Amino acid sequence: MESAKSNDTPKEAIFRLFDDKPPSGLSFLDFPEKPLPPPPPCLEFLPSEVSADVKCSMEPVNVAGITLLKGRVSTEEVFALSNSDLVPGKYEGGLKLWEGSLDLIAALSSEMQNGRLSFTGKRVLELGCGHGLPGIFACQKAAAAVHFQDFNAEVLRCLTIPNVTANIKENPQYLSADVKEGGISTESETRFFSGDWGEVHSILDQAAGYDVILMAETVYSISALPNLYKLIKKCLSSPHGVVYMAAKKYYFGVGGGSRRFLSLVEKDGILASSLVAEVADGSSNVREVWRLQLNEFTVQSSA
Numbered sequence: 001m002e003s004a005k006s007n008d009t010p011k012e013a014i015f016r017l018f019d020d021k022p023p024s025g026l027s028f029l030d031f032p033e034k035p036l037p038p039p040p041p042c043l044e045f046l047p048s049e050v051s052a053d054v055k056c057s058m059e060p061v062n063v064a065g066i067t068l069l070k071g072r073v074s075t076e077e078v079f080a081l082s083n084s085d086l087v088p089g090k091y092e093g094g095l096k097l098w099e100g101s102l103d104l105i106a107a108l109s110s111e112m113q114n115g116r117l118s119f120t121g122k123r124v125l126e127l128g129c130g131h132g133l134p135g136i137f138a139c140q141k142a143a144a145a146v147h148f149q150d151f152n153a154e155v156l157r158c159l160t161i162p163n164v165t166a167n168i169k170e171n172p173q174y175l176s177a178d179v180k181e182g183g184i185s186t187e188s189e190t191r192f193f194s195g196d197w198g199e200v201h202s203i204l205d206q207a208a209g210y211d212v213i214l215m216a217e218t219v220y221s222i223s224a225l226p227n228l229y230k231l232i233k234k235c236l237s238s239p240h241g242v243v244y245m246a247a248k249k250y251y252f253g254v255g256g257g258s259r260r261f262l263s264l265v266e267k268d269g270i271l272a273s274s275l276v277a278e279v280a281d282g283s284s285n286v287r288e289v290w291r292l293q294l295n296e297f298t299v300q301s302s303a
């Protein structure tokens with residue numbers, strides 16, 4: 001796989017999204033976003049297109065009483081970047097497992113227990129998937145289809161596909177009774193799409209629509225929010241589609257956050273939002289999980 005040269009990456013372009021304190025006296029307005037390089041092409045990958053060049057070792061991760069397997073790959077090996085969370089427009093952080101993914105799985109599990117959510121037979125899209133653990137959780141809970149999207153093709157080929165294979169194909173003992181016992185007789189259809197949110201709708205199955213859209217730690221960059229929101233509106237099935245978003249309330253140093261994204265949603269007035277979980281465990285700034293769905297007015301006027 002072709003990898004980027006490390007000297008392409010000026011140090012100041014690397015953002016650390018886990019900073020838990022704002023730089024003193026500064027706000028996001030002090031960090032104007034730089035023009036980005038043109039986005040990579042939109043591509044679909046088959047599971048057989050898994051990378052043969054990069055070593056991916058599996059390790060368990062526990063969340064809400066569930067054990068999932070996650071791969072570990074070197075950012076240096078894949079992108080020739082050492083130790084960076086992300087480089088905007090080039091590598092968007094998908095090789096690392098972010099806290100929001102685990103918050104999202106815990107919230108989905110509790111929504112299922114409370115009878116507010118079922119994945120059985122549903123079509124699911126995970127946006128900005130990286131490791132793809134929330135999407136894998138949906139596969140385990142008998143989703144009919146789970147489509148994984150990431151900015152970087154390398155992330156899908158080196159990490160997401162191996163994670164799906166390890167959790168679903170090689171460890172079927174983790175599949176829920178619905179899948180194993182034939183409530184839903186077949187495995188979820190899994191597909192893998194790379195590309196920018198401004199363009200990737202052209203290859204996603206938006207005509208069929210998605211019943212559930214999942215995303216974790218995707219709302220950090222202010223400039224990406226409008227495209228992300230437009231993509232959600234294009235892909236969400238009507239009238240019952242639902243979005244679960246996990247994010248930090250505010251990303252210091254870059255200015256995005258759950259509240260910034262929700263202000264966009266609110267202004268548009270199509271989706272209604274409700275807070276599902278708040279995590280303030282002291283390990284980073286406050287994190288949240290939100291549920292979004294078409295509001296009653298939108299549903300009535302389109303009926």
Ligand SMILES: C[S@@+](CC[C@H](N)C(=O)[O-])C[C@H]1O[C@@H](n2cnc3c(N)ncnc32)[C@H](O)[C@@H]1O
Binds near residue numbers: 215
């Ligand atoms: C911080 S990572 C989070 C990864 C994963 N969801 C997690 O929580 O571990 C942000 C993800 O959003 C995606 N992303 C960011 N900007 C994007 C853009 N403009 N277009 C498409 N995907 C983007 C990247 O693919 C990346 O995997």
